Amino acid sequence: MNSGNSSFHAAADALASDGWCVVHDLLEPAQIRALAAECAALHDAGQLQPAGTGIGQLDATRRGDRTRWFAEGAMSVPQQAFADRIDVLRGVLNRELMLGLVEYEAHYAVYRPGARYARHRDRLRHSDARVVSAVFYLNEDWREVDGGALRLYLADGSSRDILPQAGKLLLFLSARFEHEVLPARRDRMSIACWMRQRSLAATNP
Ligand SMILES: O=C(O)CCC(=O)C(=O)O
Numbered sequence: 001m002n003s004g005n006s007s008f009h010a011a012a013d014a015l016a017s018d019g020w021c022v023v024h025d026l027l028e029p030a031q032i033r034a035l036a037a038e039c040a041a042l043h044d045a046g047q048l049q050p051a052g053t054g055i056g057q058l059d060a061t062r063r064g065d066r067t068r069w070f071a072e073g074a075m076s077v078p079q080q081a082f083a084d085r086i087d088v089l090r091g092v093l094n095r096e097l098m099l100g101l102v103e104y105e106a107h108y109a110v111y112r113p114g115a116r117y118a119r120h121r122d123r124l125r126h127s128d129a130r131v132v133s134a135v136f137y138l139n140e141d142w143r144e145v146d147g148g149a150l151r152l153y154l155a156d157g158s159s160r161d162i163l164p165q166a167g168k169l170l171l172f173l174s175a176r177f178e179h180e181v182l183p184a185r186r187d188r189m190s191i192a193c194w195m196r197q198r199s200l201a202a203t204n205p
């Protein structure tokens, strides 16, 4: 069971001090495998769609993944397990950092070999709703030679490469960090999720 939430408290501290962190115990291995199997099956059944870049355009040279949103009220068992834990994390972040996170959105993403997502920020131009980006990786036995790191650009000009290994949850403040997905040599599966505040500046795109 994922009984302890001590890593969530540590994550809140790290978000407050550094703005980003990695959590390793979001879900059990069997739950992660169930998500990976579902993501792969949906992809193979043609149920993922080419992703846009937030300004309504498709440009596979900038963003080459295919995605499928989790549908509220119609989630599968593995998706619900993920959502339940994200909700617990959201509660901890709200209590400890007073972030006012009222909801989240999440989608599966598959990057085929060679696909990338060029350097970008997750907060959309027309909305300040996204506060915390949370990327959960589903890839068993991922090694450095497989590529596909998430490169996170830090304020001091340096960067960190995070490999998309099964079970890792990368958290970062959506407004603060530019990041990119480097091309991989094998299929790269993840759940991209954003914890959202009630948006004050939202307008229709
Ligand atoms: O898959 C990742 O590592 C990050 C994906 C991403 O940056 C995004 O979907 O906005």
Ligand SMILES: [Fe+2]
Binding pocket: 120, 121, 122, 179
């Ligand atoms: Fe992103």
